[in-house]
Every structure is written in C-alpha cells, then in structure tokens.
Amino acid sequence: MSAVNPRPRAGNRRDEAARLAVLHAADDLLVEHGFAGLTVEAIARRAGVAKQTIYRWWPSKVEILLDTLIADSEKRVPVPTAPATADVVLGYFRDFARFVVDDPAGRVLLTLVAQAQHDTSAAESFRTRYLAPRRERERDLLARAVDAGAISPRLDLDATLDALIGPVVYRALTGAGGSDDLVTALGEDLLGKP
Amino acid sequence: MSAVNPRPRAGNRRDEAARLAVLHAADDLLVEHGFAGLTVEAIARRAGVAKQTIYRWWPSKVEILLDTLIADSEKRVPVPTAPATADVVLGYFRDFARFVVDDPAGRVLLTLVAQAQHDTSAAESFRTRYLAPRRERERDLLARAVDAGAISPRLDLDATLDALIGPVVYRALTGAGGSDDLVTALGEDLLGKP
Amino acid sequence: MSAVNPRPRAGNRRDEAARLAVLHAADDLLVEHGFAGLTVEAIARRAGVAKQTIYRWWPSKVEILLDTLIADSEKRVPVPTAPATADVVLGYFRDFARFVVDDPAGRVLLTLVAQAQHDTSAAESFRTRYLAPRRERERDLLARAVDAGAISPRLDLDATLDALIGPVVYRALTGAGGSDDLVTALGEDLLGKP
Amino acid sequence: MSAVNPRPRAGNRRDEAARLAVLHAADDLLVEHGFAGLTVEAIARRAGVAKQTIYRWWPSKVEILLDTLIADSEKRVPVPTAPATADVVLGYFRDFARFVVDDPAGRVLLTLVAQAQHDTSAAESFRTRYLAPRRERERDLLARAVDAGAISPRLDLDATLDALIGPVVYRALTGAGGSDDLVTALGEDLLGKP
C-alpha cells in the first residue's frame, strides 16, 4: 500500500525538494536584499538546508543563479523556433528588453553580467551555459528570417545581435529605463526592409 | 630640503603621498588580483597606509576606483570640445571603444558598471560622478555636430549615444573582443550623412 | 566452500569480516593518526564499511576501542590465576607497566583513560567493562598471595593496587618513560616480606 | 589630570577585559558542559568576544585552560617555599590531592592530562608550561626537607614524587574518590622517618 503522501524527505538520491528550496531561496534573497545579501549561509538558512548540501551540488552561488536564469528565461523569453517573420524577430527583441528591464528574473541576468566582471570562473560558466547557447539560437533565428526574405540586415549577424541587445542591456545596467522605443527604432534601422 | 630621513610622515594636513599610494595600490590590485583581491585591507597593506586613513577619506573602495577612473578617462578619452566634425565625433567613439576593450584603466569602468549592480550606493555615485557628467558632454558634442551640419542622427541624442556605446560595453562585458569595425558601421548608420 | 564470487557480502546475520575490519581500522588509525584521526568516517573509509554498519553495532567509537583493549590486554597481560607467589605478583605488575609504556595496544588504555575525562558515558563503559572486572581479579590475586603467605601488604588491597598502578599510569600519561625500576622498588616496599 | 578609571575599553594594546572574559567563559563552560561543550565558538559567544580575538592570543583552547590552571593552582596549591618540615611536605601533598579531587579548578588539571593523550602539541605545552616547572619546585621542596633532616625518602626524589602524586591522579581519573588516607599512608611509608 502506498500512501497518498509518498514520504517526500531524503534518501540515497538527490533530494528534489532541497534543490528547489535552494533555487527559490536564492531568487528571493536576490530580490529582497540584493546580491550583497545573497550569501551561501543566508540561502541555506532560508531554504532550511545545510550549507554542505549547497556545496555538494553547486560549485558556487553563481551556478545557482545560472540555474534559475536558464529556467526562467527559457520560460519567459524563449528564442522563437516558429517561422521567422519580421514581426516574430522584432517581437523577440522587444520581449527580451522587457525581460531585462521589468522582470525580476531579468535582474538575475544583469547580476550575472556583473558578477562575471569580478570572477573569471563565473564569466566562463555564464558564457558557456547561458550566453553562447542562446546566441546560437538567436543567430539561427536571424538566419532563417534572412532566408525567408523577411529581413535584410546591414551588418553581419553577430554584430546585428550586439547592436540590438547591447543598448538595452547597457541602459538597464546604468539604471536608465524603458527601451521599447529604442528597440523598435533600432530594429527598423538594423534589420532593414526585405 | 628635508631631513636625512626621507619619511616626513604625518602632520596636520592631508598627506598627498598617502592619497596617491592608495589610488595606485587599488589600481594595481585590480589588475593583478581582480576585484575579489581588492579589499580595503589589501589596499592598506600594499599602500603602506593605515586602514583608518582610507576610511577617513573614502566612504568605500568604489569611490577610490571612481577617483582613478575619472582621472584616467579624462586623460585618455576626453570628450572633444574642439569644433565637432564627423571625424571628431566618430573618432571619439572609436577611442572610447579602445579604452574599454584594451586599456587596463578601461577595465575599471567595467568593474564599476558591475559593482553598481550589486550595490545601490555604488550605482548612485557612479551615475552622479561619472556617467551623468560625461553624458552631458557627449550630448553636447553631438548637438554641436548637428548644428554644424556635420551629422544628422536618425534617433534622438540619448538614444544615439546608447546605441553607439551600449554594444561596445556589452561586448566588453561578455568577453567578446574588438569593436572597432562595429563602431564604424554603427556610426555610419546612426549618425547619417548631412 | 564459497561461491565463485569470493565476496559473500551481506546477508541475514552479522558480518564477522566487517566486525574485524572495523576493529583493525580503528587500531591502525589510532596508531597512525592519533585520536584526532580516529573518526567514524575514517574508520568506515578504511574498513571499507558503511557508517551505518558501525553505528548499528557500536554506540560510539569508544566502544570499538574498548573491544580491542579488552581482547588485547587479555592476550598480553592476563591477570595470573596460577598459584600466587611473590614473583608471580610482582611479575604481573612489571608486565602491566611494560604494556602501558611500550605496547601500542597499551596506548589504547591511555586513550580511554583520557577520553573518560571528556565523556561521561565513555567513563561509565570504561569502568564497567574494563577497569572493574580487572580490578576484581587483581584484588583476588593479591588476596590469594596473602593467604599463601607470599606477601603481606602494608595497605588495604585497593590502596595497594592504586599505589602500584597509579605511578606507572601517571608516568605514561605525562610522557615520562620506563617504570621498571619504579615498580620493583614500590613492590618491595608495599607488598612487604611475609 | 588622570582619572581614577583610566578608560578601560580597547585600543591599540591588548584588552584585559576580553582576556579575562575568555578565561572565565572557558572555565564556566568546562564546569557546565564538560570538555565536549568547550568549543572556541562557545567560548567566544559566552565571553562576548570575537573568535578572532581568541585565535589572536591563544594558539588553541588548551592554552586557555593552561592559563587558568596555572593561575588557579598557583593560588590554591602553591608549592611551599617556607622551611620544609615533615608536616609542610605532607600537607602539600594532601592539599594537592584535595585540589585534584574536590576543586573544580583541579578538574582542569585532569582535563589537560587527558587532552595531552589526544594531541601532541597539547602534551608539549602542558609539560613545558605546567608539569616541568612545578616538578622542579616539588623536587626542591623534598631536597630541602632532606637537607633539614625532616624526611629520608627510600626512593630517589622523582620516583618519590610520582609514587605520591600518581595514585592520587589515577584515582581521580578513574572516578575513584577521596585520597586523603591514601596520601597519609603513602607519605608515612615513602618519606620515612629521619
């Protein structure tokens, strides 16, 4: 007979509840107390988890944030895989801008960009696990749009992406606000007409 | 002429030698050990200065870096005040890109952008003491160029600046390299022909 | 006759191989790394045994040491049961002194005396399982020797035992060396001539 | 004008209040929770002192206990320097026995004897700082008594001391009680009549 509650706690294998508790605690602490308040001890305290459990599964707190960022940005700003019309492309960059500027989860992205400046291995992880794979798919998105004749960028694909994303991120990093119009204007300018 | 002992330590007024020793120690430590190695204790040790002397004159180590950044960027990438031709304008942004990407002093700029994400008061200082005044002069530069008929930007002045500077900074932050061609292309595109 | 697989691991009854592996691992670790290196984790690692197996059979590592001490001191310094002549009695105390001072197994005795100071339940076990039973037999040894007219102690039996054993143990505990002559002199003095 | 109270708190030199707080906290914890409860963290907590302050001045908690033991045993069981009569000598050993058996401060002695078995450097410190100097003075006490014709020991001086102290310490270590009579009897026996 197996009870309704199948005994959630611990065992020989990784404890999923602990994993989620850590991710949520990290997210919450970042929102509530900023990066300075995001210590391993605080995460452990908040998650009701042992420090060792954190160190067992994550090499550093940056990796914790990366886990949440990857999950969240996949959910909220997926790179479109559908047929790449001009609207789809531009819509994606607008969504990305809103994610970075307005969404608390987007705050994690900025935090990791920042931490990457202070910490080489954070930079490495951030690039390998987040930036590079996403850039791959973004480049592919543009390429498909070009093939479909939906856009005709004036610069090469990577430069186009940096030119569209860079200003948005830079504004967010320097505390300047909404980038919606900026994205629209840049999009028109850089993606061209077919 | 001073005594045989060339160490005229202490006195009633601020010790300029101590001030410089702190600035240089901070700069050196940042280059050699990264931001993680830039602790007040390490600066004091390296500069041969008491911790209290640092805390007496700087509210935080971010202000020390700001002091060096302001001095260095004034020296290496001054915003042109001469007649604003298209070449002068474009040249400025190219110089800025090189400063950020290649110059160790430009590294300080990235470090402060980063630290501003982790620390509200760092963000405030960085904006007030560095970003805002410089932006003021950059906006003025563009305005003079427009007046002179040297350029005719397609976006408003602030958006133009973000669109030119953002991609460069974003590339530097994410570890991507040289932005020279990018600046040239963006300049042509965004500053237009008269 | 055993199976093709020479590792008849685990089963229904207590695994004697595991028991011995634990005892030997504990002994070895004590000799090689001292009491500080004698952790349950280290014993388990060394013995190739699961921690739980240790906790299942021994309430604490002190009991493991007690098991080895009891076995070893029974083997190397048995309390004589043969007719109790003066030589037998004195010989026993001399053997005991050598056990405590020279024999690695005697080291365990000192370790347990020490641990008993830090840990009440260790003290309890040590007294109940080791000290008391042995004292019983030592007292009996003396009594038989008195009855036989082989010795005539000047103090009561327990005081005589403490007066003979105490100095030897104290010297061993304080790092002072050989007690052979001391035992001889004390023996002559305290056990008297018939 | 120098006040009666010369500003007690902290500064550039060692803080005497902190030193005493640590010693008392260590003593109290040992009495209340045993050696197991005597952690550096607990001492710091109890003394209202930073852990670093403890590590700055004491290489280990054993040295803290040594400090208290040395002070306490100097106060309660000083080795007599007055003319060494038989009564003075015997009185000293009786006092020592009471110190070890009844006095909470004597408990520290037993704890250190114990810890010396587990920790080489504790053993070294204990011998150098406590045992050796005290033994020196005890030997001197006996020598003076012999010279004065007050006693005539049957063993050499060190053996006599071990034979008198050893049984008392051994009894205390093994939880056996009062040693008053034992000391008297041993004293009569070993110190002899002039």
Added chain:
DNA sequence: TATTAATCGAGACGGTACGTCATGTCTTTTA
C-alpha cells in the same frame, strides 16, 4: 614659544561569511 588640533601607521576589537569536516539519522538498492 608653547599649545592645540588634525593626520598618520599600527593594530585590537566585535562581527559575518567563507568553504571544509565530522556527527548521527535516514533511504535506497543489492544480496
């Protein structure tokens, strides 16, 4: 010409967090 006041190097202090280790309990899987 003293006195006063500020600065300096030095470093002790109460704290917080670090990353590691051992504790004893628990579960899972295999025999």
Added chain:
DNA sequence: TAAAAGACATGACGTACCGTCTCGATTAATA
C-alpha cells in the same frame, strides 16, 4: 535482515575582511 552507498541537517573548525576604535608620534596653525 544486513550491508554498502551516500544524501541530509547540524554545527564547529580556523581564516579573511569588515568598519570602528584607541594609541602614541608627528606636524602645522594658533595663542
């Protein structure tokens, strides 16, 4: 049912910095 394996919450370890403080010496401006 025992055993190996190992995850888990707990809590101490010893170290590094934090920012505040007190000290004694040094020097310039004031009385």
